[in-house]
Amino acid sequence: MDVTTGWYLILGALLFIIGGVGLLIRRNPLVMLMCVELMLNGVNLSFVSFSNELGDIGGQTVVFFVLVVAAAEVVVGLGLIVAILRRRPGTTADDLSTLKG
Amino acid sequence: MLELVFLIPALPLLGFLILLLGGRKLGEPGAGWLATAMSAGSFGATVVVLIGLLGEDSHSGGRSFEQVLFDWLPAGSLQVEAGFLVDPLSVTMALFVTGVGTLIHLYSVGYMHGDAKFSKFFLYLNLFLFSMVMLVLGNNLVVTFLGWEGVGACSYFLISFWHTRDSAATAGKKAFVTNRVGDWGFMVATFLIWTTLGTVTYTEIAPLGTGIAATTGTAISLLLFVAAAGKSAQFPLYVWLPDAMEGPTPVSAMVHAATMVTSGVYLLVRMNPVLTNDALTVIAIVGAATALFAALSAVAQHDIKKVLAYSTISQLGYMFLAIGSGAYVAAIFHVITHAFFKALLFLGSGSVIHGMHDVQDMRKMGALRKLMPITAATFIVGWLAIAGVPPFSGFWSKDEILLAAWEKSPILWAVGLVTALLTAYYMSRQVFLVFFGKPQWVDAEGTETVHPHESPWTMTAPLVVLAGAAIVGGAINLPLVSDWLVLEHFLDPVFAHPHHFTSGTGTKVTLAVISVLAGLVGIAVAVMAWLLKRVPTDKLEPAFLENAMYVDSTMARVVSGPGTDSFEAAATFDKSVVDGGVNGLASITAKLGRIIQPAQSGYLRNYAVGVAAGALALVAWFITRVSL
Numbered sequence: 001m002d003v004t005t006g007w008y009l010i011l012g013a014l015l016f017i018i019g020g021v022g023l024l025i026r027r028n029p030l031v032m033l034m035c036v037e038l039m040l041n042g043v044n045l046s047f048v049s050f051s052n053e054l055g056d057i058g059g060q061t062v063v064f065f066v067l068v069v070a071a072a073e074v075v076v077g078l079g080l081i082v083a084i085l086r087r088r089p090g091t092t093a094d095d096l097s098t099l100k101g
Numbered sequence: 102m103l104e105l106v107f108l109i110p111a112l113p114l115l116g117f118l119i120l121l122l123g124g125r126k127l128g129e130p131g132a133g134w135l136a137t138a139m140s141a142g143s144f145g146a147t148v149v150v151l152i153g154l155l156g157e158d159s160h161s162g163g164r165s166f167e168q169v170l171f172d173w174l175p176a177g178s179l180q181v182e183a184g185f186l187v188d189p190l191s192v193t194m195a196l197f198v199t200g201v202g203t204l205i206h207l208y209s210v211g212y213m214h215g216d217a218k219f220s221k222f223f224l225y226l227n228l229f230l231f232s233m234v235m236l237v238l239g240n241n242l243v244v245t246f247l248g249w250e251g252v253g254a255c256s257y258f259l260i261s262f263w264h265t266r267d268s269a270a271t272a273g274k275k276a277f278v279t280n281r282v283g284d285w286g287f288m289v290a291t292f293l294i295w296t297t298l299g300t301v302t303y304t305e306i307a308p309l310g311t312g313i314a315a316t317t318g319t320a321i322s323l324l325l326f327v328a329a330a331g332k333s334a335q336f337p338l339y340v341w342l343p344d345a346m347e348g349p350t351p352v353s354a355m356v357h358a359a360t361m362v363t364s365g366v367y368l369l370v371r372m373n374p375v376l377t378n379d380a381l382t383v384i385a386i387v388g389a390a391t392a393l394f395a396a397l398s399a400v401a402q403h404d405i406k407k408v409l410a411y412s413t414i415s416q417l418g419y420m421f422l423a424i425g426s427g428a429y430v431a432a433i434f435h436v437i438t439h440a441f442f443k444a445l446l447f448l449g450s451g452s453v454i455h456g457m458h459d460v461q462d463m464r465k466m467g468a469l470r471k472l473m474p475i476t477a478a479t480f481i482v483g484w485l486a487i488a489g490v491p492p493f494s495g496f497w498s499k500d501e502i503l504l505a506a507w508e509k510s511p512i513l514w515a516v517g518l519v520t521a522l523l524t525a526y527y528m529s530r531q532v533f534l535v536f537f538g539k540p541q542w543v544d545a546e547g548t549e550t551v552h553p554h555e556s557p558w559t560m561t562a563p564l565v566v567l568a569g570a571a572i573v574g575g576a577i578n579l580p581l582v583s584d585w586l587v588l589e590h591f592l593d594p595v596f597a598h599p600h601h602f603t604s605g606t607g608t609k610v611t612l613a614v615i616s617v618l619a620g621l622v623g624i625a626v627a628v629m630a631w632l633l634k635r636v637p638t639d640k641l642e643p644a645f646l647e648n649a650m651y652v653d654s655t656m657a658r659v660v661s662g663p664g665t666d667s668f669e670a671a672a673t674f675d676k677s678v679v680d681g682g683v684n685g686l687a688s689i690t691a692k693l694g695r696i697i698q699p700a701q702s703g704y705l706r707n708y709a710v711g712v713a714a715g716a717l718a719l720v721a722w723f724i725t726r727v728s729l
Contacts, residue, residue: 020713024706032705097703 008049015042027092029081033074040070102153103166106185108146109195109238112139113231117224124220132220133210136227140206143230144199151192164189164594167240167304174243179295186240186303190433190595193588194237194367197437198360201444202230204563205355208448211559212351212455222262222349229255233360237367241302242291245368249287249332252361253280259356260348272344279341283331283365290324293317294375303371310374311597322380325372326387329365333417336391340653342414346406350451353406358413358447359440366420366436370429374597385425385509389516392418394650396523400530401646404461405450408531411649412487413443415520419502422517427600428505430578430589435498437588438574442486442495445567449480452556452564453535457542460551463534470536472553475561477536479568484532486571488525489620494574496620500613501580504602507612514612518619525623533631580609 019038026032044063051059084091116139124132157164169184185191206226213222232251239245254277261273295301297317298309313321329335334342345357356362369376369384376384392415399411416439423432454461456473470477486493489500499521507514542551555561578588593599602609630636648654 023709024713093705096705100701100703 005049005053009046012042012045012049015039015045017042027094029084029091029093029096032093033077033081036077037070037074040066102149102156103187104168105146105153106150106166106168106187106238107170109143109150109199110231110234112142112146113227113234115139116227117231120220120224120227124224127220129214129219130210132223133206133213136223137203137206137210139227140199140203140230143234144196144203147192147195147199150187151196154187154189154192165304169240178299179301181241181243181301183244184240185238185244187238188595189591190367190371191238193433193437193592194363195234197440198233198237199230201359201440201567202226202233202355204566205351205359205444205448208354208451208560208563209349209351211557212451213349214557218262222259225255225258225262226351226355229259229356229361233364236364240304241300242287242294243301245371246287246291249328249364249368250284252356252364253277253284253332256280256345256356256361259352260345262348262352266347268344269347272341272347276341276345279338280331282338283328286324286327286331287368290321290328293321293324297321306372307374307597310372313375315377315379318375318377319379322372322376323383325369325375326380326384329369329421330387331365332368333362333365333421334414335365335387335417335421336394337652337656339391339395339414340656343407343410343649343653346404346410350406350447350454353410354444354447354451358409359444362413362417363420363436363440366417366424366432369421369424370433370595373429373595376424381425381427383425384421385506385513388418388421388423388425389506389513389520390418391415392422392520393516393523394418396520396527397646398649399527400523401642401644402527403463403642403647405453405463405466405531405535406447406461408463408527409443409446409450412446412524412528415524416443416487419499419517419520422506422513423502426502426505426509426513427598428501429596429600430592431498431501431505431600433592434578434588435502437577438486438494438498438571441567441574442483442493442571445479445483445564445571446487448560448564448567449476449483452476452560453480455556455560456553458551460542463531465541466535467538467542468536468540469553473536473555475555475564479561479564480536481532482568482571484528486574487528488624489521489616490624491617492572492575494571494576496617497575497578497580500616501578503616504604504609504612505600507608508603518616521616522619522623525620526627529624529627530631533627537632 016039019035019040019042022035022038023032026035044066047059047063047066051057051063084096088095116136119135120127120132127135154164154166157166166187167184168187169182171183172180173183174181206223209222209226213219216222229252232248232255234248236245236248236252239248257273257277260276261270264270264273291301294306297313298306300306300309327338331338342357342362346353348357395411395414395418399408399415402408402411416435420432420435420439423429423435452473453466453469453476456469456476457466460466482493486495489496491497503514503517503521506517542553543549579585604612630638630641645651
């Protein structure tokens with residue numbers, strides 16, 4: 001059985017959906033951050049697939065940008081989450097709702 | 102020597118600052134002597150500057166010197182310097198302002214003796230003198246405006262000097278508010294001049310002034326006249342001056358007779374290149390009307406100072422009549438002689454009030470000439486001068502104005518002549534009531550209710566000096582020989598259109614004789630009525646004239662009735678419509694905000710759903726677009 005581009009695209013979409021659903025239903029901030037990473041990498045995968053299929057290097061270039069931005073995002077996000085959890089262990093995302101209008 | 106001009110305002114300013122910081126420590130009489138010394142120094146500096154100016158060549162514009170201290174308002178194309186202009190006009194004004202001012206400072210040392218706020222009084226006087234010389238010496242309209250506002254503020258402080266008295270506080274407020282109307286005219290005129298000519302400096306306005314379009318020129322002239330009418334108490338803005346008599350008498354003499362009220366005359370004379378013929382006619386008519394109106398009002402006053410206040414308004418009307426007739430020299434000449442004899446009369450009345458222990462009603466005086474010989478003698482000199490009896494100074498200046506009015510229009514001349522007659526009459530009435538007749542301060546048993554006495558030398562010395570000036574003051578501009586017209590030859594380079602009388606010698610002499618006769622008739626009527634009691638005097642003081650034809654009270658009724666109502670209506674409109682609009686908009690925004698407030702739940706997943714839904718919607722939109 002050939003592994004065609006379609007498979008990769010389906011896998012990317014699955015990863016994206018898993019990440020999205022996880023982001024919506026989980027309440028642990030750390031897990032939610034991981035879900036965001038899943039979504040990003042699902043998109044990365046489809047970028048690479050299309051790049052390969054169309055023979056266009058642009059898609060892979062974008063992936064590098066996404067990786068760099070994701071790394072920066074993780075640094076900030078993890079720092080925040082660690083700081084919050086250290087102060088109030090066991091905090092869920094729903095507990096952090098002090099910005100309610 | 103001209104460089105010393107900055108000393109003229111600097112010395113009174115220094116005096117003001119010293120009194121501000123240490124006035125209370127100096128106390129009485131130190132504060133008074135300090136202020137007098139500063140004023141005298143300022144006068145000395147003016148004399149030095151005058152000598153310097155006389156040393157310059159009188160032709161080819163040599164007698165004009167500007168000293169710029171610093172750039173005051175460097176704002177783009179508007180460049181205003183803080184500087185002085187020394188020319189014949191400004192020096193003439195500064196000379197009598199500081200001269201008469203010094204005498205009045207000296208007089209005040211005696212008059213304010215024992216007052217709780219002795220040093221504060223001299224602080225105000227010095228600040229006033231500083232502002233007044235800034236007004237006169239400023240080299241542009243903005244510096245003049247600085248002095249203009251300064252003298253206005255000082256006038257307010259000094260009128261309400263005894264502010265615990267209700268009437269004094271009210272009079273101060275009235276003067277201030279009425280003057281604001283004039284200040285409005287000054288400001289708008291300055292703006293107009295700047296937009297038209299692009300400059301506010303006098304030496305730059307002078308050559309351009311005659312080239313202004315007629316309509317603009319008339320507008321500027323009339324606005325300047327509004328300013329002058331406010332400061333110089335012309336109809337209908339004169340209402341504050343009679344009330345200003347609530348201030349101490351030296352203030353009435355200096356601020357409200359000799360100097361400040363003439364600043365309107367100075368302003369118009371200074372701006373003479375801009376004045377158009379139409380505006381001059383208006384100025385002449387208003388001036389003549391004011392002169393007659395105020396003279397009629399002065400006829401029936403009982404307060405010794407009120408008579409002089411209306412007399413001042415009347416004489417200021419004369420000066421505006423002169424300006425309106427184009428005879429600027431005559432106006433300035435009358436400003437000077439009037440400063441001498443009116444300051445003398447006011448200081449004399451102050452001496453009487455001082456000697457009578459604060460009695461101001463002339464009906465309670467009489468026969469004071471024996472008890473107050475110096476005051477009486479000097480007051481009589483002032484009376485003869487203002488009545489236009491030759492050879493006293495008032496005759497020469499008044500005669501010149503009447504001649505100018507004759508050449509402008511015989512009607513104006515007739516009004517001026519009637520005013521001259523009335524002036525002679527009411528001043529004679531005052532002199533007879535106060536210094537002659539029977540003493541009214543003795544009751545039926547012959548005991549004295551008050552003990553009149555002559556004033557100390559600090560008060561009588563200025564009287565004697567001013568009396569001397571009132572006698573010989575006319576000598577600065579005698580029309581007998583052309584070479585004797587010293588003031589006219591001195592001032593002429595300042596004017597765009599120097600005024601020359603066209604009448605022949607015969608007309609001149611006839612007019613002079615008629616005006617002298619008018620004065621003598623006025624005096625004769627007063628002698629019959631008030632000295633010999635041949636005429637029932639109660640009919641000579643109708644209530645209509647005593648209340649100054651009810652102009653003031655009518656104005657007060659209009660302002661407090663419909664005026665107050667309209668102000669209230671404006672306030673209500675502001676509160677309901679303007680404030681209501683703004684507040685309504687705010688509350689509508691708040692209500693809308695509360696409706697969409699729940700969207701801001703604070704839960705991260707809700708926001709994530711929002712982002713997802715938005716992304717989906719965008720994708721859906723793109724897909725539909727593409728399929729089309």
